[in-house]
Amino acid sequence: MSSAEIRxxxxxxxxxxxxxxxxxxxxxxxxxxxxxFTNSGMVQFKDVFLGTGKRAYTRVADAQKCMxxxxxxxxxxxxxxxxxxxxxxxMLGNWSFGDYYKQEAIAxxxxxxxDVWGLPKDKLWATCFEDELGExxxxxxxxxxxRDQPGFDPEQLLFFGRDENFWxxxxxxxxxxxxxxxxxxxxxxxxxxxxxxxxxxxxxxxxRFLELWNLVFIQYNxxxxxxxxxxxxxxxxxxxxxxxxxxxxxxxxxxYLTDLFTPMLDEVQTLTGHSDKEREEQLTPxxxxxxxxxxxxxxxxxxxxxxxxxxNYVCRMIIRRASxxxxxxxLDQPFLAKIAETVIQEYGNFYQELNQNRNAILRTLTEEExxxxxxxxxxxxxxxxxxxxLKESGSAVISGSDAFDLYAxxxxxxxxxxxxxxxxxxxxxEQGFQAAMESHRIASGSGEALGTLxxxxxxxxxxxxxxxxxxxxLPQDGxxxxxxxxxxxxxxxxxxxxxxxxxxxxxxxxxxALVLAExxxxxxxxxxxxxxxxxxxDKGEGWTIRVEGTLNPVEGxxxxxxxxxAGNPQSGDDAVAAFDSVRRLDIMRNHxxxxxxHAALRAVLGDHVRQAGSLVAPxxxxxxxxxxxxxxxxxxxQVEDWVNDAVLSNHPxxxxxxxxxxxxxxxxxxLFGETYGEEVRTVQIGEDKLVSYELCGGTHVHETSLxxxxxxxxxxxxxxxxxxxxxxxxxxxxRLIRARMEALxxxxxxxxxxxxxxxERLEHLLDELRSLRRSDMSNRKQAAFEVFQELETxxxxxxxxxxxxxxxxxxxxxxxxxxxxxxxxxxxVVVLASVVDDKPIIIAAITDNLLSRGMHAGELVKVxxxxxxxxxxxxxxxxxxxxxxxxxxxxxxxxxxxWVADHLLAT
Numbered sequence: 001m002s003s004a005e006i007r008x009x010x011x012x013x014x015x016x017x018x019x020x021x022x023x024x025x026x027x028x029x030x031x032x033x034x035x036x037f038t039n040s041g042m043v044q045f046k047d048v049f050l051g052t053g054k055r056a057y058t059r060v061a062d063a064q065k066c067m068x069x070x071x072x073x074x075x076x077x078x079x080x081x082x083x084x085x086x087x088x089x090x091m092l093g094n095w096s097f098g099d100y101y102k103q104e105a106i107a108x109x110x111x112x113x114x115d116v117w118g119l120p121k122d123k124l125w126a127t128c129f130e131d132e133l134g135e136x137x138x139x140x141x142x143x144x145x146x147r148d149q150p151g152f153d154p155e156q157l158l159f160f161g162r163d164e165n166f167w168x169x170x171x172x173x174x175x176x177x178x179x180x181x182x183x184x185x186x187x188x189x190x191x192x193x194x195x196x197x198x199x200x201x202x203x204x205x206x207x208r209f210l211e212l213w214n215l216v217f218i219q220y221n222x223x224x225x226x227x228x229x230x231x232x233x234x235x236x237x238x239x240x241x242x243x244x245x246x247x248x249x250x251x252x253x254x255x256y257l258t259d260l261f262t263p264m265l266d267e268v269q270t271l272t273g274h275s276d277k278e279r280e281e282q283l284t285p286x287x288x289x290x291x292x293x294x295x296x297x298x299x300x301x302x303x304x305x306x307x308x309x310x311x312n313y314v315c316r317m318i319i320r321r322a323s324x325x326x327x328x329x330x331l332d333q334p335f336l337a338k339i340a341e342t343v344i345q346e347y348g349n350f351y352q353e354l355n356q357n358r359n360a361i362l363r364t365l366t367e368e369e370x371x372x373x374x375x376x377x378x379x380x381x382x383x384x385x386x387x388x389x390l391k392e393s394g395s396a397v398i399s400g401s402d403a404f405d406l407y408a409x410x411x412x413x414x415x416x417x418x419x420x421x422x423x424x425x426x427x428x429x430e431q432g433f434q435a436a437m438e439s440h441r442i443a444s445g446s447g448e449a450l451g452t453l454x455x456x457x458x459x460x461x462x463x464x465x466x467x468x469x470x471x472x473x474l475p476q477d478g479x480x481x482x483x484x485x486x487x488x489x490x491x492x493x494x495x496x497x498x499x500x501x502x503x504x505x506x507x508x509x510x511x512x513a514l515v516l517a518e519x520x521x522x523x524x525x526x527x528x529x530x531x532x533x534x535x536x537x538d539k540g541e542g543w544t545i546r547v548e549g550t551l552n553p554v555e556g557x558x559x560x561x562x563x564x565x566a567g568n569p570q571s572g573d574d575a576v577a578a579f580d581s582v583r584r585l586d587i588m589r590n591h592x593x594x595x596x597x598h599a600a601l602r603a604v605l606g607d608h609v610r611q612a613g614s615l616v617a618p619x620x621x622x623x624x625x626x627x628x629x630x631x632x633x634x635x636x637x638q639v640e641d642w643v644n645d646a647v648l649s650n651h652p653x654x655x656x657x658x659x660x661x662x663x664x665x666x667x668x669x670x671l672f673g674e675t676y677g678e679e680v681r682t683v684q685i686g687e688d689k690l691v692s693y694e695l696c697g698g699t700h701v702h703e704t705s706l707x708x709x710x711x712x713x714x715x716x717x718x719x720x721x722x723x724x725x726x727x728x729x730x731x732x733x734x735r736l737i738r739a740r741m742e743a744l745x746x747x748x749x750x751x752x753x754x755x756x757x758x759x760e761r762l763e764h765l766l767d768e769l770r771s772l773r774r775s776d777m778s779n780r781k782q783a784a785f786e787v788f789q790e791l792e793t794x795x796x797x798x799x800x801x802x803x804x805x806x807x808x809x810x811x812x813x814x815x816x817x818x819x820x821x822x823x824x825x826x827x828x829v830v831v832l833a834s835v836v837d838d839k840p841i842i843i844a845a846i847t848d849n850l851l852s853r854g855m856h857a858g859e860l861v862k863v864x865x866x867x868x869x870x871x872x873x874x875x876x877x878x879x880x881x882x883x884x885x886x887x888x889x890x891x892x893x894x895x896x897x898x899w900v901a902d903h904l905l906a907t
Contacts, residue, residue, distance in 0.1 A: 098233030379410030400432015527614030543567025
């Protein structure tokens, strides 16, 4: 079976057993602040297990895209060096939310593996949980079910403790025993046969017994390290590494020998021209390139672009790391786009986002490689110097600050520095590097990684959220927000939080966070800022809180940050919550304009343009996008005209909820960093003519004419390959237009013209001014020339000396007259001076035939300038200097003859 057939057979198997097949969520878990990337199949169902969310189905299966390249799940260091580790990988999974349990999960796993995929029953082993502490009951239920499976050998059922067979999401919360399935691949897979005391076994040290599938049975809620209670509903969460099962079913000893990787490896070999033997000798670079090209293609398809922080750093790092490994095998020009073409070809039928973003993937890879090639030589040279110094001093660790400097200044990611240092048996201080990175990020204005929420953390709000839901204070699916909610609604204060404590009451002047049963407030997301407004008692003259913003520490949980202006609000009070509707409308204008701007940029610059960040505020919008060079004035005008034409066309907006897969396949653009569930909200601009179609949960105007004028105020670079546009709409755009009109009218009045004729009148005046300046310059030059002609030339031995002051002359004029004197006299020294803006300016010149006699114009002009409190220098034949004291300029020029005499005497 091909890998594509294996993936589809898995999904078809569970679809036939009542499972809803859902698409993979993005690699960017926008709604989970605790994760940099989606790192397992259960991430998109995390809220269900925590009890803070629900789905329309109780059985589900999928193939999930995952990344493990940061945090405690970081496999990067092993990628390319063995047969199994990857940055990007796929996880097959099936789940039950309070529906089927151990009986079905185990039976179906056995059926799929043995009957459908034909794995030999006598080679399969299973493990179950037995607590080594004796505190949690042994999972005899799962063990009994395993023994009942047709053809299963009871002798191949083993029990293990907490580390191997008990799953926990966190220190508290849902947990339960798990059952793992292993396959015995035979003694030839043991890498430790030469060790006399080694014993091949399940959960052992060698690769003979390979774990294939983990069936997790979530039946407990952990309240403390020693207290477990049974959950009211029991769940199943399974995960199977796709690359691993494909290697087994295709009967190859390495994941990299499956058809998931061989097409990319073959393409690398085509580019290098290596023989099969040479390819085998360079296996690590081949593996790294194939793995990283695949990971980068999927990251870029999900909206991640190369950059300096967070996910963007990871994207940049894996591209540059792959490029560096390519250079090790002779690939000195950008090549990753060719490997990515193969990734798209092999994976695009299942993961349509690869096909949809093909141009962006290929262009981004090539441009990032080009940037890396421009800096890598200097970086490697600097690193070589560091390594040489360390060896000479006997040290074996590159400091974190040096590693950060290599990245920030020379473009070498930490991981590349570590790779190269390891080759010389030198390590790198990763903790110090991360500290330097964090200090730089905070200093540059990026703030803390997750931010602070009134001195509280995500775990605090997670626990509070669960508590409020279980107490019935919040709806089961959390605090909701609907863009169509009226500006003012009746609600209830369900919790008051301040400094990590839940309070009953507040006093005037107190700052706190409030949780409401329902809210009309928009919480900052997708670049759109939070609403502001008020929460007040519904009893007339009661209490009032000024709401300054909202935050979303846990998906589905909104807290309102505010200050008590009057009264004493209490938990449980009925209240009225109202957002600032005028401010909201300004935000709506800017948000819809952002969608139009995105469409306009793609229309003018090309479909490689993708959003890389945004800010939608009441007073402005900011849009970051992928593009390699600065926009021309013509391109900016085209974009601005495009958006204003769309505004004036008064296109209607259609907002619809639909399945994410349907929306994406229909052409809706998914934006980086946003959270998308299985049901998404689409915003379509235009009916007869489709102008824009994006997934978006923000607020928008109902028709584009409400946006008003659109004005681009700035375009510039944010980072390599990322541009930024700032713009105004609505009232702020009108204010700018009004201010500029008033400025133009004021200038017109002073010019004695109408605004329409101001430009022509100004040009006429400028022509007159230029003519007057030319005439004035000519007159001044003529006056200086007349004085120049009257200067007395001094004959001294066989040369001539000329010194003097010329009125109102700049350096060019002095230089011209000095050259004239030198050309008229074969052996000569000339020093001319003038006063410009009340400061002396001095030019000294010497004919070339005097240079051999030890004369140097630079030295001469320094002597003269020093007398007027200045300095200067230049070439041996001509030099320039300035000074401060104009009154001593005549005395300074009097020094020239003595200087010449001294030098002639010396020779």
